[in-house]
Amino acid sequence: MSKSFASTADLGPKTISFDELGKGLYAYTAEGDPNSGIIVGDDACMVVDAQATPAMAADVIARVREVTDKPIRYVLLSHYHAVRVLGASAYEGATIIASDATRGLIVERGEQDKASEIGRFPRLFPGAESIPPGLTWPHVTFGREMTVWLGRREVRLMHLGRGHTAGDTVAWVPDAGVAFTGDLVEYHSACYCGDAHFKDWPKTLDAIEALGPKAVVPGRGAALTTPAMVADGIRLTRDFLSTLYGSVSDSVAKGLTLKQAFDACRTAMDPKFASFAIYEHCLPFNVSRAYDEASGIDWPVVWTDQRDREMWASLQG
Template sequence: MSSPAFASTADLGEKTVSFEEIGKGVYAYTAEGDPNSGIVVGDDSVLVFDAQATPTMAERVIGKVREVTDKPVSHVVLSHYHAVRVLGAPAYGAKEIVCSDAARAMIVERGEEDKASEIGRFPRLFQGADSIRPGLTWPTTTFSHNASIWLGKREVRLMKLGRGHTAGDIVAWMPDTNVIFAGDLVEYGATPYCGDAHFTDWPTTLDALAAFAPAAMVPGRGAALTNRAMVADGIKGTRAFLTDLYEAVKSHVAAGRSLRETFERVHETLKPAYGDWVIFEHCLPFNVTRAYDEAGGLDHPRIWTDERDRQMWLDLRG
């Protein structure tokens, strides 16, 4: 295999933003496989689900929101702890920043390391990095399993359905429209990032999500899923990728193969089916490394640092 540029450092092309209503007063902000945000317009205020990576990037979301409402943003909800989802939160001026207890614990444990790691991996997503406030973005409100935010008479129900993309993922469900914001638990035409994943748990979490039979969904990456067939396809594709990857890695671990040999064989196995998905080449080294650890009995993902990222890339792709 050729040795590609590290992670997504060579991905410099601008993406076209889409902003579409997928339920009454519920919007999807998407950008050709870049991180998505979900927006709910309530009676008196607005909720934003996933904040983008910097305040500068968040201003683009705010601009789209202002095209449909002048109501203030009262709540920013973080689906999990990754910097690309959270560091833009201060731009919204929200009275509450909400995430799960587990996500906050991960910010405490590894937030600084993740910030440096993600900026190094994908600088285009951190445009205006100098607009990030010093330090980390901290939630004002956390919960363990379920919480409801009321935007006047409109409920946004936040739920921790299980471990998956991270230990702290949550989804947001709007009962009045049966629309769900899934965060990175579901991707659509984009490669799931699994560097902090729990492969054994993730399919069960997807089962719990599918049980809502959502009428529409905003996935973490990829186009908005605007009907039940698209939602089912998004969940099915995410599940297939996770299963194919983890089963392949487990077989190589059982055979006593090294991490590099495992990566090379899994890359060869998965590329025909998934190689055209967004950020496939970026994600796969991180994914295989985490799957190799979990298959070897390590339940708690190791912390990624900028230094570890680059050493791993050299070891597997150099």
């Protein structure tokens, strides 16, 4: 029996949480939907990840206004995916920041990703008609590291390596020991790996771990509010990636087809991860990308709405 495409059948509302991780540091989470982070400094704020539409961003802004009247001066895009960036126009007057690599990915595949993601997960794009025409572009980009000062509060933006995409950025607040990792770390939520670099991702997790964070806002899932939860979140992310890529690379070595690799991967993954948020949504995309990388294709193939549905039909149909 075929499964509904991606998350088109996921129509139920999610409960939003707005949790303080330290002085002026907040996590906006919603039961496995994309998270945002808020960093409040002496004179201004930064939002990490804009949300998918201006309507969704407006709710983040409303939560910020409950705790501070300081202006939102910066919006950091942790990576290029549409569910993270297309709400940026709601943050009027804010400077949008991203890594050089993220801007390059927007140039290369931003239009295709926009159409693809809206088709995959319509519930995450309420008020899509309010998204301005074209793409969301950063005003400022950086190579490996950049520091933004919110008054006396330092926010260190770091491109630590490839992982979820080739351009992921981590926001690190040294005075509190809090990291905002985007989708490099997930918590009881499947990692989406359709644009991933499996061999690099564990090394990027090593770099996050080396910071010694006391708390983390992951890309999806609950805020990790203690060092023990941080360790658990990184461990679960590692295990998800190693189980997935280990299974698929073994299938490629045996000369199995993509469909055979998918079936074998499900056998390996389901017992540990089937209960994770968006697991069924992600698995076909994840196996497809893992199969490509294990076959020697280093740079992820661009997803389009047509390719999405053809792949889904071949694996989940």
